Amino acid sequence: MSELLKYQSCPYCDRIVEDNEANWTEDEEEVTCDSCRKAYRVRAEYTFEGFEVTRLCGSCDSELLDDEGTETNVCEDREA
Ligand SMILES: [Zn+2]
Ligand SMILES: [Zn+2]
Structure with a gap:
């Protein structure tokens, strides 16, 4: 994964996923966009402090x- 986003959003149509539906874990999740129906993978990246x-x-x-x-x-x- 290259650039980190502040919100989970679809990489095709930029639709932003609601916070309560976003994947906040570091495990990859495969998501189908509600808007364009394309699949993408998302995981949260945390910095160890x-x-x-x-x-x-x-x-x-x-x-x-x-x-x-x-x-x-x-x-x-x-x-x-
Ligand atoms: Zn989309
Ligand atoms: Zn005690």
């Missing part, structure tokens, strides 16, 4: 963050 990892409390599964949003090793939800 990295992993976000957060510590979790082993006993209650809450995120281990203090009031400033900094990671800690101590669960603040734990009953005193």
Whole structure:
């Protein structure tokens, strides 16, 4: 696939597909255009920006963050 589009649109007649019918996954989908009845293939391309990892409390599964949003090793939800 060459140029990336902001909307899923037919490469023959440029008909734009509604957002709720567009293929937002990275798996290729074969689509027949509602307007010109020609087939085309579409998939979404995502740029990998990295992993976000957060510590979790082993006993209650809450995120281990203090009031400033900094990671800690101590669960603040734990009953005193
Ligand atoms: Zn079309
Ligand atoms: Zn906890």
